[in-house]
Amino acid sequence: MEAERLVATGRQALAESRTALDIVAEAWQAQVLAQAIGSHLVLCGPLELRSEARGLSEIGVGPGPTDHPTLRGGAPRAAQLTEVADERGALTALGALLGEVGIALVGVACATDEEGLYWQCIEAIDAADEAGDRVRGMLRRLTVRERGRPPDPARGRAGPRPGPR
Template identity: 45%
Template sequence: MDATRLAVVTAAALGAARTETEVVREAWQAQALARAVGGVLAATGPPAQRAEARRLHGTGDTGAPPCVRPRASRLTSVADPPRALDALEALLEEAAHALIPLAATAAESGTYADCMETIEALGNSRDAVGVLRGLWEEPAEEAARGKPVDTWRGDPGGCAR
């Protein structure tokens, strides 16, 4: 399944989450998707973006509840990296915002700590996604100004696994 589609599916699941457990689980699904997209882009993306993609792939690699079976395991491609990164950034922000009220009203310190750890991981991933998106926009801006651009396999947006 394409990264953009997985981001949409995960956002819908997050929006449908009603319990604290469901919200936390879907927030970790968003984090797992960010890591998976980073892994694909690190392996297949343009050289200029690979270091930041590796950073995204390494974010939040601890703390996920063991009960979470990553939806991101269905990731097969990142067909349109800028679009996928936009969708992923929105998803990560939405997931972090969904956790804030849970942290604020947590009755147990463990729940509060879990929420804060997840929010931090989501924020780190969102930062890496923002940098990656900026790196993808630079070649497009240069092309618009008529400068030659390394088209990487003839399609700057065609990362696929």
């Protein structure tokens, strides 16, 4: 499944989450998706993005998102990722999802009296924030790359650069 579609599915699932545990589960789903998109861009993305993409793919490595109890019931949504057709579109959508996740988690952390859930939220907020930083870095790199291209007369803007990615 294409990255932007998976992100849209995640945003919808987060919006429909009604319990604190559902929100935490969606936060970890988003983190796994961010890792998957990062891994895909390391292998198939433009050279300018690969360093930041590697960092995105490594956020939470170790006992983290993929080992989270909320994901043990089945494969994470990110397992369906097959392509990132539009890097800018996918990264912009992913950045929005990560921002929404952070806001939702702050709400859960502020409302809970359970210490374990509070710290899960803090950990997930940190992961979403770090992933968001990586995404913003990749979007900046794409902007710099596009500014360096000659205009594409058919589109009236910078066009794709020929050659290997």
